Amino acid sequence: MAPRRLVLALLALAALACSEDPVPKLEAERQALVERTRPKAEFWSEVERKGELFKSKKAADAELAQLQAQAGALEPELQQLTAAVAQAHDANVQTEATLARDRAELARLDGEVAQREAELAGFAKRRAEP
Numbered sequence: 001m002a003p004r005r006l007v008l009a010l011l012a013l014a015a016l017a018c019s020e021d022p023v024p025k026l027e028a029e030r031q032a033l034v035e036r037t038r039p040k041a042e043f044w045s046e047v048e049r050k051g052e053l054f055k056s057k058k059a060a061d062a063e064l065a066q067l068q069a070q071a072g073a074l075e076p077e078l079q080q081l082t083a084a085v086a087q088a089h090d091a092n093v094q095t096e097a098t099l100a101r102d103r104a105e106l107a108r109l110d111g112e113v114a115q116r117e118a119e120l121a122g123f124a125k126r127r128a129e130p
Helices: 002-019 022-036 040-128
Strands: none
Touching: none
């Protein structure tokens, strides 16, 4: 008799469960789902926009990689040119120092020439005097 009571209790519960109208519950779930989602047109336009952004980013990354490779290839040449500029700067410094010494020597010699010309002019003046 216990199994019969159990079957009857299960049938009663099933009847109660079936007596509830599932439509309002399902409508509420549907409405909640609709509120959480976007319309298809908006969704696909967003997908397309993100796809275009991804393509643009990918192209920009490829261009950046190419430019970095070119910059890397130019690095040794840049180092050579930097070394050449440093050598030229050193040569200019040495040349300026030599030029300054030569100008000082020229000024000294000009002074000596002027002094000797003055002496000669003095000798010529004394010789010209009777």
